[in-house]
Amino acid sequence: MRIRYIAWPAALLVGASLLGAPAANADSTPVALTATFNNPAGPAAAQDAIRNQLISLINRTPAGAEINGSIYLFTDGGVSGALISARKRGVKVKLIVDGDAVPAYEPGSNPPKATGSEYQTLAAPTGLGTDPTADSWVLACPADRGCIGNRVLGPDDDGAINHNKFFLFSKVGGTENVVFQTSANLTGSQRKNLFNNAVTIPDAGTGLYAAYRSYWQDLAAYGASGPGLAGYYRTRQSGPYETYFFPRPESANTGYADDASTDTVVAALDGVDCAGGATRIRIGMYAFTRVQVADKLVRLKQAGCRVELLHNGESGNLGGAVKNAISGRFDLTARCAGSAPNGDGTSRTIGIHSKYLLIEGGYQGAVNRKVVFTGSHNYTYPNLRSHDETLLKIDDAAVHDAFVANFEAIKAGGYCTAW
Structure with a gap:
């Protein structure tokens, strides 16, 4: 199609x-x-x-x-x-x-x-x-x-x-x-x-x-x-x-923030194969506080994947534990909170509200796979455990490439600063 x-x-x-x-x-x-x-x-x-x-x-x-x-x-x-x-x-x-x-x-x-x-x-x-x-x-x-x-x-x-x-x-x-x-x-x-x-x-x-x-x-x-x-x-x-429709409960006898085995995004990332160093992971995310997702991404980077993150710059949108886990460990981490003129002498902050994960390369036993995860699902515990939410996986190369073009345009647009 x-x-x-x-x-x-x-x-x-x-x-x-x-x-x-x-x-x-x-x-x-x-x-x-x-x-x-x-x-x-x-x-x-x-x-x-x-x-x-x-x-x-x-x-x-x-x-x-x-x-x-x-x-x-x-x-x-x-x-x-x-x-x-x-x-x-x-x-x-x-x-x-x-x-x-x-x-x-x-x-x-x-x-x-x-x-x-x-x-x-x-x-x-x-x-x-x-x-x-x-x-x-x-x-x-x-x-x-x-x-x-x-x-x-x-x-x-x-x-x-x-x-x-x-x-x-x-x-x-x-x-x-x-x-x-x-x-x-x-x-x-x-x-x-x-x-x-x-x-x-x-x-x-x-x-x-x-x-x-x-x-x-x-x-x-x-x-x-x-x-x-x-x-x-x-x-x-x-x-x-x-x-994937939420809320998703954690396993019995575990805390809502402690159970990586019932984190849908961690499970999705479990399918990534970093062998050969050709696999790329790009994330555009409004809110990111689930440290288990951050830890998994760090392990994938260490295994040879290229990992890039654009996150919103509003205070609290990147959790402290997540920030500590990823600091200096990805190929790119950029805070999106630039400024644009309104035309009346004032300005507004430009951030990112998207919630997408792009996987290009080795995935679920295949090479040269191109997959998009998108929807309403932020990487926070309420989005996983309590809210009515939708996460949609799209296994389509053309859709993936369109999202990559958007990611690269935002990255190059001057509203996100690497740190």
């Missing part, structure tokens, strides 16, 4: 026709496998590339089809407007948001942090409504947990959230069963301050759509009633794709 790669220059062409676009009539154009990346330091269309890709999919969904979404934070009026327009033309739109997306701003945040200004618009009768028996609705997970996950890891933990960021389409244009998975929340800061990624995947008989939809149905069912679950973990192989 050929991949369509929306890089930053291409986004200039894509985005201009989508902002404020009315809902389009259904068409027969097929949906291509697509990797999309924004550039928060670029012009508006490059900043909005991921958001505009999503709006395009919504606008191309025909009457009678269904859109299922699960998103953490939602302040984007363009996306909510497209969803409401889709409902009005006969699309069934069913959306799950985290409880943090219900208030317009995060309580007590200073400065005020926008979280959910679009929920009220979507919940209104003129939006999607909240009736779970209707063809369209929006559901907020309970305020004190995720939709499935209900675990509090300790006294300093705020508890589980629905951290997912995906949309499912039963039909887009001439293509049935399309999955849109992104690292981005639907907020302005995600477009203008942070590098993010997305993939658009036509099912093409792989079963990927069914795997996601089964998980989405569980999010809806547990979110609507009951106390939720402390552990949920599900995986499914779907052709070249593999899904």
